[in-house]
Amino acid sequence: MAIRRILTIDNAADLAVLKKVSTPVEAVDADVQTLMDDMLETMYAAPGIGLAAVQIGDTRRVVVMDLGDGEPTTDAEVVDEAGEDAEANRVANPRFFVNPEILWASDEQFCYEEGCLSIPEYFDKVERPARVRVAYLDRSGARIEEEIDGLYAVCFQHELDHLNGVLFTDHLSRLKRDRAMSKVKKTMRMREDA
Numbered sequence: 513m514a515i516r517r518i519l520t521i522d523n524a525a526d527l528a529v530l531k532k533v534s535t536p537v538e539a540v541d542a543d544v545q546t547l548m549d550d551m552l553e554t555m556y557a558a559p560g561i562g563l564a565a566v567q568i569g570d571t572r573r574v575v576v577m578d579l580g581d582g583e584p585t586t587d588a589e590v591v592d593e594a595g596e597d598a599e600a601n602r603v604a605n606p607r608f609f610v611n612p613e614i615l616w617a618s619d620e621q622f623c624y625e626e627g628c629l630s631i632p633e634y635f636d637k638v639e640r641p642a643r644v645r646v647a648y649l650d651r652s653g654a655r656i657e658e659e660i661d662g663l664y665a666v667c668f669q670h671e672l673d674h675l676n677g678v679l680f681t682d683h684l685s686r687l688k689r690d691r692a693m694s695k696v697k698k699t700m701r702m703r704e705d706a
C-alpha cells in the first residue's frame with residue numbers, strides 16, 4: 513500500500529482533474545484492489561471518511577469509505593482519532609464501491625455539514641435526499657443493492673458526485689464557493705510554510 517497525494521482545488525491542474533467524469537471499471541481485478549488499498553491508506557492518513565479515486569488523480573469509478581461504524585469485537589481495530597472524546601471509540605469499517613449508482617432517492621431531504629479532503633478545512637451545509645437506494649460492486653466484485661440513510665447516504669452521494677466531476681461546493685452559492693476557494697488557498701499556503 514502507498515499513501516498518494518490528494519488533489520486540492522487551489523491548484524488549477526488538480527482542479528481540472530477533479531472536474532473530470534470518471535470511467536466505469538470493467539472488472540474488479542487485482543489492479544483495482546491495489547488502487548482501493550492505496551486509497552484507503554491515503555484516506556486514513558489524511559484523515560478522512562471517504563475518498564474517490566479521482567481525488568488521487570485516477571479517473572476510475574472507485575470509492576472507499578470508513579464511517580467508523582463497525583461492530584465492536586475484541587479484535588476489531590479502533591479508529592484512532594486524536595483529540596476526540598474517549599467515548600467516541602469508533603470501530604474501523606472499511607467500505608469499497610466500484611461503479612456506484614443511485615437507483616432511487618427520497619423526496620425527503622437531509623442537511624449535513626460536509627467537508628472534503630480536496631477542499632481542506634472548509635465546511636458547509638449541503639441538502640441532499642435523506643434516503644437513497646444504491647447499487648455498486650464491492651471489493652470482491654459482487655453486486656450489492658441496498659437502501660441507506662444518515663451519514664452513510666450523505667457520504668455515498670458526496671463521493672458519487674466526485675465521480676461525476678462535482679464537488680460539494682458546487683451545491684452552494686457562488687459567494688460561498690469563492691469563500692471556500694480563498695479558505696483553501698490560505699490553508700494550503702500555511703501548510704507549505706509549516
Ligand code: NI
Nearest residue numbers: 627628629630
Ligand atoms: Ni470529497
